[in-house]
Amino acid sequence: MLGILGGGLSGLVLASRLPDSEVLEQAERPGGLCRSLTFDGFTFDPHGSHVLFSRNPRAIEFYEGLLRDNVCRRRRNTKVFYKGRYVKYPFENGLSDLPIEDNARCTLGYIQAYLARHTGTAPKPSNFREWLYHRFGPGITEAYLLPYNEKIWKTPAERMGVEWVEGRVPDPPLEDVVKSAIGVPTEGYTHQLHFMYPREQGVEALVRALLPAVPRVRTGFRVTSVRRRGDGWVVGDGNEEREYDSIVSTVPIPELLRAMPEAPADVRVAAAALQHRALVTVMLGIARPNLNDFSWVYFPTPADGRFNRISYPSNFSDRVAPEGTSSALAEITCDIGDPTWSLGDEALVEHVVERADALQLFRRQDVIAARVARTRYAYVVFDLAHRRNLDRVNEYAERVGIRLLGRFGQFDYINTDQVILRALSLAAEAGSGA
């Protein structure tokens, strides 16, 4: 039998294709980051606002197969909050929404960076900060990309690498940027322009639809030891041990290596050094119908609030908020135990409500429901040592014969579409006896 450590989406998709498998999940309910929460009639994704999109038709088919008619289809209407204005997202497709001086600086900077790149006169960037200037020029970088990225990653951009940016940070054609500067509508990052969202149950609808195909899930089983026995593996939680012929781990790499004290010290050090950010979300029910028509709004400036993004789930589906109301979800990245993580729930709600009221996003007196959630593993940080540390762990996992899968199982910045595709491909490999 195959033991699958972790019952998030990756573990569940894999198990759903392999009848002779068992999932071990620490929480009382499987789903990991794709669990949703309903209170006071509002449904939220407490581990971060999710929408479903992909460049890959196979992933889209998979979503559609799971959701069937439990789906809403939306066109993105996303903004960047800049100097009190809503600028169309991606920022470089919204330049005409900027004050005219800022528009000119962003446009000229973009053209100069573009020319430098295409004439080969720009030096090759060696870190994320240099890459932003190289790709976007100083105007767009300093107005939006640098403050936003430093706010979400909580890491100086010069201490981040660039391997993760291709496909993640939009790469706009010069023509589109010039058109956007003079007010001709253009769209960027187009594979996300149209997205799906479950009509009911939040993103957890994916998990619920998948579960009937999953042969065995043990919940409340927190893996604390993983070791070899003969040709197989023994996995324990301190009370009980389960034996498997082979294992796939989707639990965060640092947690896996903590459960393997027999691993070489340098591998354990590399695993512990992998950087990630935690997340606090503040979920709010608002007693106003059609509060706005935004999908979500980015907040690059620290002065606007601690949150880097506010999403409006009631604009994703007509069934996730009671009639006549709207909902908002603010996301604040942080580190476990830092001042944001440790702030009480009431103070976190107060911070978001006070800032929203001051910025005229919504009114304090309209807030009728509130909850806070904390997520320990939310974002992989691609610091300069990331590749080296990850390579060390991967070499070890390959040598001892553990397959790694998933967002923190592989310590990669992947969304549900990649999670699904990788799980399906691993299942095909395992099913064919490879």
Ligand SMILES: Cc1cc2nc3c(=O)[nH]c(=O)nc-3n(C[C@H](O)[C@H](O)[C@H](O)COP(=O)(O)OP(=O)(O)OC[C@H]3O[C@@H](n4cnc5c(N)ncnc54)[C@H](O)[C@@H]3O)c2cc1C
């Ligand atoms: C803020 C945010 C926004 C996102 N937005 C989107 C989006 O819009 N669209 C999209 O497609 N994707 C989005 N994602 C990504 C998506 O959530 C993930 O790619 C996906 O859910 C990862 O699934 P996973 O199974 O790899 O990991 P996880 O969901 O993290 O699953 C790992 C599981 O392992 C369990 N576990 C951990 N340690 C142990 C242990 N010791 N023993 C047993 N079990 C353990 C955990 O409880 C968890 O259930 C977002 C993620 C975040 C954080």
